[in-house]
């Protein structure tokens with residue numbers, strides 16, 4: 026069984042299908058792990074959900090899932106969901122046929138997944154307090170260090186002391202691909218959000234093969250230029 030990490034999808038199901046084909050990923054044989062922010066913004070959140078189901082993919086909660094969950098829970102109790110942007114309504118509309126299933130799945134998403142080999146988080150960890158001292162907000166949205174609004178400045182992982190396990194994260198499309206290795210070349214840090222929704226790439230990493238695989242985005246990045254990429 027291979028362990029395959031895939032970066033932030035943001036509804037880019039066509040790129041996901043291409044990536045899964047390039048990797049020859051098969052349900053039951055490969056273990057898929059997603060960095061979060063899987064549904065919002067992009068064209069095909071429903072198809073992303075179908076891929077997740079087919080492959081029994083595991084995922085950590087992203088900042089977009091935290092909001093999507095609140096919106097779906099509001100709908101379930103008959104309340105109007107807080108929708109800030111039209112793309113959020115689009116995601117809700119697309120997921121409407123499977124809203125109950127998705128809502129239940131989101132409710133169970135962990136903030137991190139840890140095994141003997143790796144730790145998977147959405148945004149990162151507190152570089153001073155470590156995994157155990159990282160807050161929910163930091164798991165979901167940490168980017169710079171010290172923490173600041175906006176996307177400029179040094180990253181949390183610039184201050185991160187490598188542990189024994191590979192730490193995999195997403196969320197930071199402006200920061201792009203991050204691969205930091207030990208002197209023996211073994212990676213200890215991997216940032217996989219390469220901005221597929223912004224016209225970049227969708228990235229995967231196969232743990233057992235130390236192999237990075239990317240497919241080109243099919244999205245128009247200009248749609249999101251005014252946004253900060255969070």
Ligand SMILES: [Mn+2]
Pocket residue numbers: 062087088089147165195196197255
């Ligand atoms: Mn994010």
